[in-house]
Amino acid sequence: MELEYVYKRPSAISSEADGYCPGCLHSTANRIIAEVLDEMDAVGRTIAVFPVGCAVLSAGYFLTDMTIAAHGRAPAVACAIKRCRPDRLVFTYQGDGDLAAIGMCETIHTANRGENITVIFINNSIFGMTGGQMAPTTLIGQASTTGGPSRNPDEVGYPFKMCELINQLEAPKYIARFALDSVPHIREAKKGIKRAFSIQMNGGGYSFVELISNCSTNWKTTPLKSLKFMREKMIPYYPLGEFRKPEEEE
Amino acid sequence: MFLINIDFQKCKACGYCIQVCPNKVLAAGSELNEKGYAVTIPERLDKCVGCSMCATVCPEAAIEILKSKTTPQERNAR
Numbered sequence: 589m590e591l592e593y594v595y596k597r598p599s600a601i602s603s604e605a606d607g608y609c610p611g612c613l614h615s616t617a618n619r620i621i622a623e624v625l626d627e628m629d630a631v632g633r634t635i636a637v638f639p640v641g642c643a644v645l646s647a648g649y650f651l652t653d654m655t656i657a658a659h660g661r662a663p664a665v666a667c668a669i670k671r672c673r674p675d676r677l678v679f680t681y682q683g684d685g686d687l688a689a690i691g692m693c694e695t696i697h698t699a700n701r702g703e704n705i706t707v708i709f710i711n712n713s714i715f716g717m718t719g720g721q722m723a724p725t726t727l728i729g730q731a732s733t734t735g736g737p738s739r740n741p742d743e744v745g746y747p748f749k750m751c752e753l754i755n756q757l758e759a760p761k762y763i764a765r766f767a768l769d770s771v772p773h774i775r776e777a778k779k780g781i782k783r784a785f786s787i788q789m790n791g792g793g794y795s796f797v798e799l800i801s802n803c804s805t806n807w808k809t810t811p812l813k814s815l816k817f818m819r820e821k822m823i824p825y826y827p828l829g830e831f832r833k834p835e836e837e838e
Numbered sequence: 839m840f841l842i843n844i845d846f847q848k849c850k851a852c853g854y855c856i857q858v859c860p861n862k863v864l865a866a867g868s869e870l871n872e873k874g875y876a877v878t879i880p881e882r883l884d885k886c887v888g889c890s891m892c893a894t895v896c897p898e899a900a901i902e903i904l905k906s907k908t909t910p911q912e913r914n915a916r
Binding site for chain 1: 840854895897902
């Protein structure tokens with residue numbers, strides 16, 4: 589009996605890839621990035637920059653060249669790599685605690701300079717690896733170990749909307765927010781990542797892709813219930829869509 | 839007809855594929871892998887239409903889907 593693949597595991601992912609909790613959408617994000625790299629045949633000319641936090645576990649997933657930056661400094665390291673090797677596809681893969689808290693300075697200034705890199709931002713509204721502390725993106729009323737049972741905006745302010753923040757700057761070329769909770773959203777996210785990478789490879793400039801993700805471990809729920817939380821609480825606060833894209837594509 | 843290959847050691851039994859399958863092909867299994875997860879099994883493979891939604895939601899990329907190239911005669915005989 590002759591067989592053909594309808595869906596095949598992407599070859600850009602290591603066969604030993606492992607490390608995330610059951611149902612963690614970080615793995616889904618890695619998988620769709622790997623699929624895009626496969627489709628663009630870019631595995632051999634990609635350099636990934638990983639930060640600190642759960643996102644660093646992805647270093648065990650990809651078969652591309654990579655480096656690991658200090659906490660929050662991944663965009664700065666990626667800028668240096670891209671300026672030295674402009675022919676390479678350079679992307680950073682950062683969580684919310686890394687990109688929006690300690691790395692806010694690098695994030696904003698890299699975007700403002702319009703460096704020709706892609707930043708992939710995984711927003712799961714909590715610090716994952718360190719044990720569920722409050723992140724800058726933790727929702728109002730959401731429980732965290734440092735914010736108590738409910739985030740109080742009078743005390744700690746409001747969650748950052750990173751896409752909207754970066755959309756205030758002149759230089760970025762592509763800014764979009766997607767979610768990873770369902771099949772249509774995952775397919776849109778994959779298209780968005782591909783568009784961001786294409787813009788970079790054509791010398792377009794800075795691209796920023798936010799992916800709404802989950803953390804069932806620190807939300808203290810099951811993977812399936814975490815998807816429900818994303819749909820009911822996160823996506824209404826963080827609206828999905830492409831905030832900015834190059835004019836010729838509009 | 840379709841074949842669903844679920845990597846026994848990679849599956850973490852999150853249940854996303856079971857929930858997303860429109861034809862309820864997949865079900866929670868009882869056999870545990872090395873990490874201690876009860877691996878999902880393609881229980882009603884004859885109902886599979888090859889939409890690959892399970893593979894799209896699988897975080898671990900543990901699901902691969904294959905299609906057999908059958909002739910129309912073979913298909914009618916089933």
